[in-house]
Amino acid sequence: MRRHAFLIWAGIIITGCAQGQSAENTHMDFEKYDPVSTLKVPEHPLSRAKYPFIDVHNHQWNMGSQDLAGLVKDMDALHMQVMVNLSGSNGSRLKEMADNIKEHAPKRFIVFANIDFDGIGKPGWTEKAVQQLQEDVQHGAGGLKIFKTLGLSVKDNTGKRVTIDDPRLDAIWDKCAALKIPVLIHAADPEPFWEPMDEHNERWLELVSHPGRQRGPKNPAPWEQIIEEQHRMFKKHPQTTFINAHFGWYANDLDKLSALMEVIPNMYVEFGAVIAELGRQPIRAREFFEKYQDRILFGKDSWVPSEYATYFRVLETADEYFPYHKKYHAFWRMYGMHLPDEILKKIYYKNALKIIPGIDKGAFPD
Numbered sequence: 001m002r003r004h005a006f007l008i009w010a011g012i013i014i015t016g017c018a019q020g021q022s023a024e025n026t027h028m029d030f031e032k033y034d035p036v037s038t039l040k041v042p043e044h045p046l047s048r049a050k051y052p053f054i055d056v057h058n059h060q061w062n063m064g065s066q067d068l069a070g071l072v073k074d075m076d077a078l079h080m081q082v083m084v085n086l087s088g089s090n091g092s093r094l095k096e097m098a099d100n101i102k103e104h105a106p107k108r109f110i111v112f113a114n115i116d117f118d119g120i121g122k123p124g125w126t127e128k129a130v131q132q133l134q135e136d137v138q139h140g141a142g143g144l145k146i147f148k149t150l151g152l153s154v155k156d157n158t159g160k161r162v163t164i165d166d167p168r169l170d171a172i173w174d175k176c177a178a179l180k181i182p183v184l185i186h187a188a189d190p191e192p193f194w195e196p197m198d199e200h201n202e203r204w205l206e207l208v209s210h211p212g213r214q215r216g217p218k219n220p221a222p223w224e225q226i227i228e229e230q231h232r233m234f235k236k237h238p239q240t241t242f243i244n245a246h247f248g249w250y251a252n253d254l255d256k257l258s259a260l261m262e263v264i265p266n267m268y269v270e271f272g273a274v275i276a277e278l279g280r281q282p283i284r285a286r287e288f289f290e291k292y293q294d295r296i297l298f299g300k301d302s303w304v305p306s307e308y309a310t311y312f313r314v315l316e317t318a319d320e321y322f323p324y325h326k327k328y329h330a331f332w333r334m335y336g337m338h339l340p341d342e343i344l345k346k347i348y349y350k351n352a353l354k355i356i357p358g359i360d361k362g363a364f365p366d
């Protein structure tokens with residue numbers, strides 16, 4: 001499949017030459033080629049979700065001092081009832097955010113705490129981290145977010161990479177179960193970041209435009225190894241609810257993700273930044289949504305309100321061959337899954353209400 005896309009390009013070049021055009025017209029940058037589609041099919045662009053929804057994957061770094069009214073206005077336009085801010089930090093920073101929410105928009109935001117990995121390995125680190133988490137939840141945190149730094153860059157006090165299934169973290173996962181809060185965790189990055197950056201790499205454009213994202217088997221470890229650390233950790237803590245961010249980077253292999261869903265019943269998934277993977281396989285993706293409709297959450301990640309339109313359209317419509325909003329994620333076009341209302345409601349809010357504490361249910365239909 002990878003080669004296929006580039007054969008199409010070769011075909012364009014050959015056709016151009018055959019018509020006797022000059023070399024300047026027959027070669028152009030991949031980034032520049034942006035043909036206007038001539039396909040005429042029904043179009044249903046959506047700027048607003050059909051139901052109020054909970055975005056479980058958002059980042060707002062200054063929520064302690066932020067004027068929330070502006071955010072709420074943008075959320076209202078999208079029909080976003082609740083935003084989960086995963087960048088809650090911990091300690092006084094988290095408390096400031098939780099207090100600002102309580103005072104100004106108590107029903108519209110949830111904040112997740114983060115672990116400070118500094119000093120892991122030193123005596124007492126684990127106990128201190130667990131204590132901090134308990135305090136953060138008392139101050140209003142509704143969950144724990146683990147960034148991809150765990151598994152990629154976090155090192156212990158001896159300079160060793162801390163694996164995602166490091167036993168020094170076990171008490172934290174167990175504490176989350178005891179506190180009845182979910183853990184949203186992002187592990188590694190898309191697999192092509194570990195592959196050679198050449199004409200066969202689907203993420204070539206992203207790697208060219210974001211050179212810091214390139215990885216390798218020793219930078220810091222093979223992709224499968226980091227991903228498997230995460231799965232082992234999930235299995236070791238069956239009482240803890242985990243939300244695997246970005247479909248666990250298996251949105252492009254739903255058979256594999258299905259197999260994981262079967263053996264890790266405490267794992268939920270959210271589709272932040274991977275809707276383009278679903279929108280290129282609407283038939284298989286819809287099957288997946290039908291089967292795992294109780295364990296999929298709405299996530300987006302980067303806060304760019306105009307980009308939510310692509311998510312709504314892939315989830316709700318039966319539209320064909322419509323554009324995605326970022327060429328470096330997808331140089332292909334989208335197709336809608338046309339999910340039924342009952343599944344949409346679960347994805348948009350019912351599943352999140354089930355596992356994230358502290359959200360007012362009153363604003364959501366039955």
Ligand SMILES: [Zn+2]
Nearest residue numbers: 057059186301
């Ligand atoms: Zn994120």
